[in-house]
Amino acid sequence: MVPFVIDNLRLRELASVVQANKPYFDEFVGVLRQQGYRDIFDFVSEPDETKARAVLTLLLTRQFAAPLFDGILRPYDSPTANWYFLAWLFRDAPAQRLGPMVAEQQGGSPLEKRVSLLNHIRQFVRPLFPERESWAWAALSEVMLARLEGSRRALKGTLFEALVRRLLKEVVSDAGLSLEIGDGEVRIHDETYDVQVMGREGNLLIPVKTRETMGGGHALLFTRDIDKSIRVAVENGYRCLPVVIAESWGGDLGSLASKEFVYIQANPNQVAVLEPRLREELRKFVPLLRSLA
Known part of the structure; x- marks a missing residue:
């Protein structure tokens, strides 16, 4: 562990x-x-x-x-x-x-x-x-910290989306696959997918999910959120590959609606440590990517 x-x-x-x-x-x-x-x-x-x-x-x-x-x-x-x-x-x-x-x-x-x-x-x-x-500064710095935490959470999410997109482009290029990696998000109904991979034989949607905290009801909601992303994608004719980065996630991996997922058990604040691990995990899905080309 x-x-x-x-x-x-x-x-x-x-x-x-x-x-x-x-x-x-x-x-x-x-x-x-x-x-x-x-x-x-x-x-x-x-x-x-x-x-x-x-x-x-x-x-x-x-x-x-x-x-x-x-x-x-x-x-x-x-x-x-x-x-x-x-x-x-x-x-x-x-x-x-x-x-x-x-x-x-x-x-x-x-x-x-x-x-x-x-x-x-x-x-x-x-x-x-x-x-x-x-x-005074002592009080206002506490206010600033609270306000910046919200912006940091959103910006960190965007940072990981960009990281997954960049690493996918590397993997696709190294494998010599004729696939296009979209530059923006894709929305289907009320679900947002951070990365889209497009090929002649099909499209793959990738929701990027990160989680820092441990335990409680939020873990269950986190799992439900991943399941919903998979279900909506499949119901609309897409393959789905969730990328999950969480230090502690109480969800049952076997219960997910898709057997294809990336799960890295790590604190998402450790971006430099995560990058090589994420690259290796994405390389494991070259067969899936090849099936789309």
Whole structure:
């Protein structure tokens, strides 16, 4: 049995990203001081709505020298960085919750609408966190870590999809097979398949599933999700090859609707370790790939 990775690798990676975002925070505070505020608490407490809107406009449009990074340490572009940071500052979700609201706000331009929305959120949140310490780096870094965890999970999934696609292209090329590997996802009804392999004799759909946590009801849901992916693909005339990367998965491999699957028992945070193992596992399915060519 593969030993579990006891250390929380995800937390370590996220903490590193948060620390890398500290220079952006420091520069942000520096801009506020240039506007006459001692710190973020003073700005959030600004009673003059006109002045607050002017400062929000400045913060949204400024080109900061320090970058703001996403969950896998990629820098956001400047407008996105400023919008995301201000939303996080006000304990909100810029894309999932605030994004759809922007169009309905007062203002003649997208910038004015964002300023209007952020100012409303500022006024709402301020009484909820009356202590100055709630607006200091120690508190805000915890908020940032929580927000980045969600983005990191989605981005890590995309990273594995790209890895499977790249390794499949290597395997197909090495085997001299006349197959095409699609560049994007395929959706069938409400199921999404991360990689598609297309040949004269048929198509293969590959859902990529990763799981970090252990036990509980989520393991059962994870297994059901894999089974559903297989069933929907087969019912619509496709072959299906799930790629499952999970350190601890309580599912019964023999119960899956397909006998063709890749299962690597490993922590999905260990990308460098996983790549050679995944390559070898995919090579085992050259006969399946050849049947599609």
